[in-house]
Amino acid sequence: AGATGGAEAAAGYPDQNITIVVPFSAGGPTDTVTRMIAEPMAAKLGGKIVVQNVEGAGGTVGAGEVARAQPDGYTVLMHHIGMSTAPALYQDLGYKPLEDFEMVGLVTEVPMTVVARKDFAPATLQDLVTYVKANADKVTLANAGIGAASHLCGLLFQTAAGVKLQEVPYEGTGPALTDLVGGQVDFMCDQTTNTSGQISAGEVKAYAVTTPERVKSLPDLPTTAEAGLPQLEVSVWHGLYVPKGTPQDVVQKLSDALKTALADQGVIDQMAKLGTAPVPAEDATPQAHRAKLEEQLGTWAKVIADAGVKAS
Numbered sequence: 001a002g003a004t005g006g007a008e009a010a011a012g013y014p015d016q017n018i019t020i021v022v023p024f025s026a027g028g029p030t031d032t033v034t035r036m037i038a039e040p041m042a043a044k045l046g047g048k049i050v051v052q053n054v055e056g057a058g059g060t061v062g063a064g065e066v067a068r069a070q071p072d073g074y075t076v077l078m079h080h081i082g083m084s085t086a087p088a089l090y091q092d093l094g095y096k097p098l099e100d101f102e103m104v105g106l107v108t109e110v111p112m113t114v115v116a117r118k119d120f121a122p123a124t125l126q127d128l129v130t131y132v133k134a135n136a137d138k139v140t141l142a143n144a145g146i147g148a149a150s151h152l153c154g155l156l157f158q159t160a161a162g163v164k165l166q167e168v169p170y171e172g173t174g175p176a177l178t179d180l181v182g183g184q185v186d187f188m189c190d191q192t193t194n195t196s197g198q199i200s201a202g203e204v205k206a207y208a209v210t211t212p213e214r215v216k217s218l219p220d221l222p223t224t225a226e227a228g229l230p231q232l233e234v235s236v237w238h239g240l241y242v243p244k245g246t247p248q249d250v251v252q253k254l255s256d257a258l259k260t261a262l263a264d265q266g267v268i269d270q271m272a273k274l275g276t277a278p279v280p281a282e283d284a285t286p287q288a289h290r291a292k293l294e295e296q297l298g299t300w301a302k303v304i305a306d307a308g309v310k311a312s
């Protein structure tokens with residue numbers, strides 16, 4: 001294959017299963033969003049999409065695997081904000097986000113929530129800050145590995161609170177949330193696409209959402225700014241990628257299928273229940289996705305350098 005494949009490359013595409021790699025555990029937020037759009041995308045493409053979880057190292061294992069895959073449109077990556085933080089965190093990442101991938105389009109931007117095991121002592125976000133500072137040697141903060149959204153949000157929390165906590169890495173926040181509900185870990189910062197059900201069911205304690213506006217599906221939850229920690233503001237943008245050199249008309253077919261999936265009423269409704277929404281159609285494009293990635297790489301490189309964090 002390669003960029004010279006031209007129109008012929010897309011003529012019979014797809015004539016085999018397309019795999020979307022999720023670089024985190026099954027059942028977690030990235031997996032949930034991917035499975036929502038996979039079926040309507042497959043219907044538009046006239047093919048079958050298989051979701052494969054390739055977890056590890058904060059999403060960088062799965063991303064690396066797709067960077068090295070055949071550029072034929074049959075291996076696609078769903079990744080999130082972690083695509084823009086990993087280069088600043090890993091010395092030997094093994095892939096370059098802007099150079100080793102073609103961007104297909106943005107998908108959604110998901111608010112995060114600060115949640116704790118339900119019997120954790122602090123009652124409010126302000127209490128949480130006070131409590132973790134006083135108990136920094138014993139409080140545990142879960143995340144999905146260095147480079148994960150939960151890791152980044154945890155980092156912003158610790159910077160804002162002026163504390164360094166013991167972090168417990170998982171291969172996705174799906175299993176981290178299970179442990180939070182089970183009381184094995186104290187708290188974490190995770191996407192509404194993973195936490196909404198447990199928050200509504202009262203299985204975890206929720207302190208705040210990390211967006212400037214409240215989330216419609218969780219109306220009682222204050223924003224971090226309302227709760228006194230305005231520095232803790234982040235939302236988790238997602239996008240689809242294929243390996244560099246994938247024929248442009250194949251990328252275009254995938255982007256068109258993504259747009260169709262994001263306009264699907266079932267997808268819109270499922271996302272709304274989980275505190276999020278599809279991006280506008282003009283952002284489900286390679287151009288908008290590349291611009292977002294470029295901007296975010298710069299933003300997070302600076303934040304991470306200032307925080308002095310490195311994975312390796």
Ligand code: MLT
Nearest residue numbers: 028030148149150172173
């Ligand atoms: C996941 O799918 O498990 C998450 O997106 C992990 C994270 O980045 O926090």
